[in-house]
Amino acid sequence: MSEDRLDVEVAIVGAGIAGLAAALAMKKVGIKSIVVVESAAGLRSTGAALGLFPNAWRALDVLGIAHKLIPLYPPLRKFRVTHTSTGATQEVSLDGAPVLRGMEVRVVHRRALLESLAEELPPGTIRFSSKLTSITRQKPTDASSGVILDLEDGTVIRAKALIGCDGVHSAVARWLGLSTPIDSGRGAVRGLSVYPDGHGFSSGSQQFLGKNERTGFFPMNDKEIYWFITRRSNPSDKDMAKEPDLILKNVTETMAKGFPPAFRDVVNHSELSTVSWAPLKFRLPWDVVVGPTHRGSVAVAGDAMHPMTPDLGQGGCAALEDAVVLGRNIAATLHIDGSVDAEKVERCLDDFVRERRWRAAGLIAGAYVSGRIQQGGSGWWESAVKFIRDGAFYRYMFPRIVSSVVGYDCGPLPITLVPA
Ligand SMILES: Cc1cc2nc3c(=O)[nH]c(=O)nc-3n(C[C@H](O)[C@H](O)[C@H](O)COP(=O)(O)OP(=O)(O)OC[C@H]3O[C@@H](n4cnc5c(N)ncnc54)[C@H](O)[C@@H]3O)c2cc1C
Structure with a gap:
């Protein structure tokens, strides 16, 4: 000390x-x-x-x-x-x-x-x-x-x-x-996806609205895409807070299930160290x-x-x-x-x-x-x-x-x- x-x-x-x-x-x-x-x-x-x-x-x-x-x-x-x-x-x-x-x-x-x-x-x-x-x-x-x-x-x-x-x-x-x-009762996962050979998304930024979830991605340059997903929090969400691999697993297997392949493809290219979950407070x-x-x-x-x-x-x-x-x-x-x-x-x-x-x-x-x-x-x-x-x-x-x-x-x- x-x-x-x-x-x-x-x-x-x-x-x-x-x-x-x-x-x-x-x-x-x-x-x-x-x-x-x-x-x-x-x-x-x-x-x-x-x-x-x-x-x-x-x-x-x-x-x-x-x-x-x-x-x-x-x-x-x-x-x-x-x-x-x-x-x-x-x-x-x-x-x-x-x-x-x-x-x-x-x-x-x-x-x-x-x-x-x-x-x-x-x-x-x-x-x-x-x-x-x-x-x-x-x-x-x-x-x-x-x-x-x-x-x-x-x-x-x-x-x-x-x-x-x-x-x-x-x-x-x-x-x-x-x-x-106050906890808004919602949480968000964010991450950065990297495509070493270029992502090829020409259509720009995109959001998808589900029943209780919203996702989106934003190409930042030719090789990187920032993505997010927000949804109502589950009591178990806190358990994955410090484990990027668990968060990603949860997104691919559960949260992003109803969303188009384009979004899931972006998530699959995530750089694990950038993936995080946060409860949304105000x-x-x-x-x-x-x-x-x-x-x-x-x-x-x-x-x-x-x-x-x-x-x-x-x-x-x-x-x-x-x-x-x-x-x-x-x-x-x-x-x-x-x-x-x-x-x-x-x-x-x-x-x-x-x-x-x-x-x-x-x-x-x-x-x-x-x-x-x-x-x-x-x-x-x-x-x-x-x-x-x-x-x-x-x-x-x-x-x-x-x-x-x-x-x-x-x-x-x-x-x-x-x-x-
Ligand atoms: C999912 C999500 C998406 C967002 N998207 C956007 C966006 O697109 N655009 C936008 O403008 N904002 C966005 N925000 C909000 C934005 O991230 C925050 O408003 C911003 O980071 C707040 O910055 P800050 O410096 O006030 O706090 P923080 O970034 O939280 O920084 C606080 C710092 O204080 C340090 N600290 C805490 N306690 C102590 C202590 N006791 N002693 C010493 N250090 C301490 C912490 O380690 C930390 O480094 C988003 C937030 C979330 C959750």
């Missing part, structure tokens, strides 16, 4: 999309010392890939890394949705929102996104194998005082501000008193609006603040928006030497939360409703939902929801006035 002491302006817990992007935004506005503590031994790219929408590309552009990723991934302008029971196919356009060139929807490797963010940070900013175990205030009676973080390896960090970017099971959110995320929108998402010098961002179901593909995009808004607000607390004015931290985190909470609550609600409709199901309520899904949803509602969501502009970061 190593004993270490560290004094920083801002500590961030979690080196996922939210934590790394927040650290980069803070570096860009000139904060002189930032540490990101991450419990894993390296960057975690569970889920293999994710869709980034124009709102995410705007944030990545502000963070200065969009240009690294855009040339690597082709834009996704539309996808086809096939109802397995009838064979009827609809084409869904993603071109609804006016989008600057390059900022179209793209499916990117999670690892590429995380590495692009991480390599912009000064060496030593990220401390891997560093699990947060407790948080205490520097002055117990003063909510606006800085905090002391204890890490599992014995390290003690004193910070003027703490941002919890520690994901859906956030310890920082618990410390703040936020409600525990925080109630009103808990994000009125709940304690910040207190004194501590706040949460990304999934720690607003976990949502993935049905609009917005969790990671929203984490990138958070980072820019956080960077802009925390810049208002800076002294000329890049140190944070501790007296102003509480106000700046309050402004950050005010700017983000309605947006985040809307995304959670939109994703949940979208998921319920897309999932279909059985019973009279589910029949009504299925009626909407098969009739109007993909044709009229989904493109409108997506274009209203992805038109969001997180705004700029202020020009740095202090030496970086």
Whole structure:
């Protein structure tokens, strides 16, 4: 066990999309010392890939890394949705929102996104194998005082501000008193399929709707295809959570059974290490609006603040928006030497939360409703939902929801006035 002491302006817990992007935004506005503590031994790219929408590309552009990723991934302008029971196919356009060139929807490797963010940070900013175990205030009676973080390896960090970017099971959110995320009753399997000689899919992205399941795949380049399947959770799903071979077996033998051979062929080409299963959780929108998402010098961002179901593909995009808004607000607390004015931290985190909470609550609600409709199901309520899904949803509602969501502009970061 190593004993270490560290004094920083801002500590961030979690080196996922939210934590790394927040650290980069803070570096860009000139904060002189930032540490990101991450419990894993390296960057975690569970889920293999994710869709980034124009709102995410705007944030990545502000963070200065969009240009690294855009040339690597082709834009996704539309996808086809096939109802397995009838064979009827609809084409869904993603071109609804006016989008600057390059900022179209793209499916990117999670690892590429995380590495692009991480390599912009000064060496030593990220401390891997560093699990947060407790948080205490520097002055117990003063909510606006800085905090002391204890890490599992014995390290003690004193910070003027703490941002919890520690994901859906956030310890920082618990410390703040936020409600525990709710299980939606659905789960998702994701994976990456590799075709060394090229996959030859010319028809682009495709989704298939079953009775209680939805699947889809997205060619990312000539040789790799990202795929997913969502369905109602079974009690036994948890047993396979840490076993990619069991997950894959379950998909091929059970979950994907009613889906066309094209989808099963994609699944059969999966790179085992990329296959994962996750229960789909969300925080109630009103808990994000009125709940304690910040207190004194501590706040949460990304999934720690607003976990949502993935049905609009917005969790990671929203984490990138958070980072820019956080960077802009925390810049208002800076002294000329890049140190944070501790007296102003509480106000700046309050402004950050005010700017983000309605947006985040809307995304959670939109994703949940979208998921319920897309999932279909059985019973009279589910029949009504299925009626909407098969009739109007993909044709009229989904493109409108997506274009209203992805038109969001997180705004700029202020020009740095202090030496970086
Ligand atoms: C099936 C599925 C599909 C999705 N598809 C999309 C999509 O297409 N587009 C999109 O934008 N989003 C998508 N999402 C959502 C997206 O994956 C998340 O919103 C995003 O990864 C959240 O990033 P984060 O940094 O907030 O949290 P995380 O990625 O969970 O990162 C949290 C980090 O904190 C670390 N950590 C946790 N606790 C501690 C601790 N105590 N001490 C130190 N470190 C700690 C973890 O190890 C982890 O690295 C999808 C999600 C799912 C489940």
